[in-house]
Amino acid sequence: MVTALICLLFAPASSAQTADREIVRLAANLYQVRDGAQHTVFIVTADGIILADPLGTSTAGWLQAEFEKRFPDKLVRLVVVSTDLYTRIEGASLFNDTAVVVGQSKIGEAVRRAWQDLPGSLIPFDRNASHTLEPVELTSHPGAAALMARDRDGDGVLRPSEVNSSVTIVEREFERSDRLNANVTVLAPAAGAPQLSVVWFAEERIAFAAAIPGLLARPVRLNQPNATHAVAWARAVAALDFDVLITGDGQRVSHADIEALRKYLDALFADVAAGYEAGKSVDQLQRSVTLDAFAAAPFYPSRRAHIAELFDGVRIVTADLYGFASGRYVLPDSAYSAGYSLSRRPVVPVGTVGLRVSGRMLGLAGEFASGPQEMIARSSAYYDERIAVRDSRVSGLIRIGGVSTALVAGLSSTTTDARGEYIARATTGALGGRHPIASRRRGYGVTVGGEATVRISTNAAFLMTLRVTGAVSPARGVAPVRNLDVQVGAGLSIRTHRRFRTPN
Amino acid sequence: MQHRLWRSAILLLVWVTATSCSASYPTAPTAAPVRLLLLSTSSLNDFSFNRSFTVKVYLIDSDGVYTDVTNAAEWQVSNSLLRVTRIQPSGSFTGGFSVSAANGFNESGVSTVTAVYQGRTDSITVTVYPSSRSAPRLEVLFSGSQQLTPGAQTLGVSARYWSTPGSRTDVPASYSTSDPGVATIDGARITPRSPGKFTLIASYEGVSEHVLMFVNPSEKLIKP
Incomplete structure (x- = not known):
């Protein structure tokens, strides 16, 4: 009764469309549903019916009647929402009594957005585009009286929240594949893109996708909704074992076509990503990425547009663990050596390890630098001092630049630890003689520098570095004050993480 | 492979952190x-x-x-x-x-x-x-305290010549020290160098005077 009422309320005005529906058997238990230009599928299992997108409430009502007629002992147990288009999922409200409606997490957001507007079947009646329906606008609607009965606040105006069906969707964060039963699997090929979910019927070797990310258009448009989503989608779907993929608009795409596209996109994406990471421009990539092996493919003529679309969509995040050995020259502390004869090496070796997380041009790095201790001796007629000094430095740096060269700048904290002894001569009492020295002080400074990288393999690079640290608040212990030091070094960088992300 | 890389990196970091923050002096001070x-x-x-x-x-x-x-x-x-x-x-x-x-x-x-x-x-x-001492003889006079210590101020010296027990004249004598390692003299100023004994020798017209002097150790730490 309720179903009939809802069907009546949201039935399209044209009765011709009502007749333009059919159910076609694809395999023993798998069926394709068509309502006008909208398509979906369902499968009849021992436990009940699993329905992909239920489409609008009108279609869902018709389907429910068909199910009762054709499969009287079967109830709809599961409704899989594979898209965020409300016009394709609003009919799920009819199955809430018997079925669990599942969808990706962002499906809920889509439904909430839809609640802010009228159902698609009523939008043509909203002649003043007010997103509400006044009685005068419903005069031509056959269910006008029943509709106005839903005017809960009695203000004479039907709002979206008053006419939209309530759909309870169990949001589920689909993994790469989420098996609903032994035969039916839902995939979310592109994280964060619920509109790209795929339902795969393994036994029937058929897949269903309400929407394909622009891959079927001619020319192929990758940026609907996002180029990197398109690549991810093609990779995941090509990995499925199926013969035909049916789309929400009824197209049938062979696995071979998807696989060809996947290869093309993989090659294209690899080149664009590498070029993006290397700091090349779109123009440069459009000239250099020719992909001649795919010259005969139907999507090849749009190659330049695809490069631009992928370029716009790609964002890179890399993490590198690196280390370098360097020589550190410390500006002499004239106050420390005044009146003494000083013995120290002008340059000391330093080892640095760091972790860097970078985008294409901007990154953050944390470094720890230390090394062998430096022996410093100073003496005068009455005083001899000999200390072992070790500097340990922690720096937080901002990195600006591309893969090959970059500038770095940030703050550093240097701990200077000194141990040793002094001998005071020509002095009486406790002041004279040999005494131990121990001092540990921390200073703060600003580090600037640069680095050049030469990649020697996919994940390894040769690194040349320059760091100049000026003390803002130097450590003042028994060791010479480090007011300024310059560090030049070379080492290796190992890429531990490299991920291309979509911008949203 | 990646796990091994991470584990190695973490171990390296721990090792570097543990061993490199402190300095160590090879010997502890011993009594001379x-x-x-x-x-x-x-x-x-x-x-x-x-x-x-x-x-x-x-x-x-x-x-x-x-x-x-x-x-x-x-x-x-x-x-x-x-x-x-x-x-x-x-x-x-x-x-x-x-x-x-x-x-x-x-x-x-x-x-x-x-x-x-x-x-x-x-x-x-x-x-x-x-x-009452005989004459002729020299008497050595000092411009300040004779408590000399290394690193302290220099001390001026002068000489007085007694031609007879009742007749005296200030004279430009020449000075030398017996141990330049303890004290040196430049013109008429003594510079203490290190604790010890030395003899200040003043000479004038064949008459000399020997004064035993001392440079005592300082009671303060002497640094430049």
């Missing part, structure tokens, strides 16, 4: 061996004028560090010309010993004062002059 005993006192040039002087004795190690062992030392005098008297501590003064003429200054001669400590000895030879 004793080198000699030094008997020191204020200048003796005016001893003939019926005054006493204090004596100190220091144990010196190979680093050139001085330990005052005056009160622990045994004092000896070679004859009855001089006597050594203990001075009791008073206020900040830690006590010590004073040397004076045993029979006033009616008797002249030479005596040796010796300090003995832990089997080591050091001596000074003291000449006791009569209250």
